Structures are given as structure tokens and as C-alpha cells.
Amino acid sequence: MTRSPVVPLAPNVWRIPTVGRSAVNSYAFVDDDDGSVTLVDCGLARAPARIVRGLAAIGKVPADVTRIVLTHAHPDHAGGAAEMSRRTGAPVAAHAADVPYAEAGRKPGNDPTVTGGRFFARVDGGRFPAVEVAQPLADGDLLDVGGGLRVVHTPGHSPGHVSLLHEPTRLLITGDALFNVLGVRYSPKLLCSDFRMTQRTAHVLGELEYDTAAFTHGPELTDNPRARIRAFLSAPLPGRRN
Secondary structure, rough: OOOOOOEEEEEEEEEEEOOOOOEEEEEEOOOOOOOOOEEOOOOOOHHHHHHHHHHHHOOOHHHEEEEEEEOOOOOHOOOOOHHHHHHHOOOOOEEEEHHHHHHHOOOOOOOOOOOHHHHHHHHHOEOOOOOOOOOEEEOOOOOOOOOEEEEEOOOOOOOEEEEEOOOOOEEEOOOOOOOOOOOOOOOOHHHHOHHHHHHHHHHHHOOOOOOOEEEEOOOOEOOHHHHHHHHHHHHOHHHHHO
């Protein structure tokens, strides 16, 4: 059976897997009024071909894309942004704290308090094609995307990491604040700029209201996702899977 290049999540919202079935995900929002598309994240540098196939599956072409939003400036999220911006002509938006990294084509530093982070920083250059950011974002911004896409600053994985809440469909994109890989969990410590901050700021995701939780790593949760995320966030530290 041929695997679909997109997964529908809500009216006019699709997940586009760019690695495997859900190992790395981008998202497409289609506006009811004019049919324009907003992309959230663009995967690795090789991801644009899969993103374009995903767009074709929902009857769209690159020229329909009018905005690209990055959850953060890491190679597996911003790596394909420069090419997608070139193909579509769409401006790129990212949180102000990650703009310097996106425009330098280099991810923020790893957590220096984590042994693996220090090692990873030495062996992984974290480079990706630099991309110009036309719109710096801030916590609480409401983007004109399908009725309203709320920016929720959840730093720690990177200084400017954001999660996104699509208010009309009650769909949350956690970004890398949380993964859903063999269950809900935090990002590996060595991938974070400040792992303890990641743990602190992720708690805001338990306070939001949503019916679907979508992840940039892992499949979505549709069965009482808020309660499942809150249960994870409230678990005693030794029981958490980090």
C-alpha cells in the first residue's frame, strides 16, 4: 500500500512527514478565504521534495505558500527553509531569539552542563542553509493563519523555541518542547540549549486548551492529549523519560 504524503489532522490542517512516517514532521495550514498555505517547519535540507509532494496531495503548489513559520533554528526544522522560501517566495517567521541562528545557518549551542551536550557540540557543527527571517516572533503573537495561530514561547530546546496553538481547531504543535517517540517525553538532554529550562517551560503546554497534540517528532495524540501531557509533566522527575 502506498503511504500518503500527508496526514489530515483537522479541517485545513495536515501533517507532512519529511523523515519516515513521523520521525520529523512539517505542517500545512490552508486558509479558508483565499486558499493560501502556511508551512510550519521545513525539515532537513533534503526535505523540500517531500514537502512539495505533500502540498500536491492537498491540491496545492509551492506558489500557494505565503508564509513559513519555524518552531526553532535546528537543522531538522530549518534545514529546508531557505530552499522552500526560494521555491515559494514566502517570507520566514521565527522567534526573535532564534533569528540570529537561522540567519547564520547554525543551531544554538548545546547545554554546557550536560556531558553529552558538550561532546555533541564538538562533533556536530549544526550547520544548515542560512535563511533570512522577515518576521521576528514574540510570545503571545497571534498570526493570521486559518483564523489564528498563537505563538507560545517555550525556550530551552533553543533560546527562541516556540510551540503553536491553532485556536480555531484546538490543535497544538509542541515543536520540540515535547516528543512523542515511544511515548511522550522531553527532547534528549544533549540536543537542548538548556535542558532544565526545557523542563520548566514545557509546563505551559499543560495549561493550554487543545483537542489534538501534534509533534515535530512523533505522531499526533487525539485521545485526551491534554490529560496525557499533563500527566507526563506532573510525574516525579525520576520517572520521567529524558
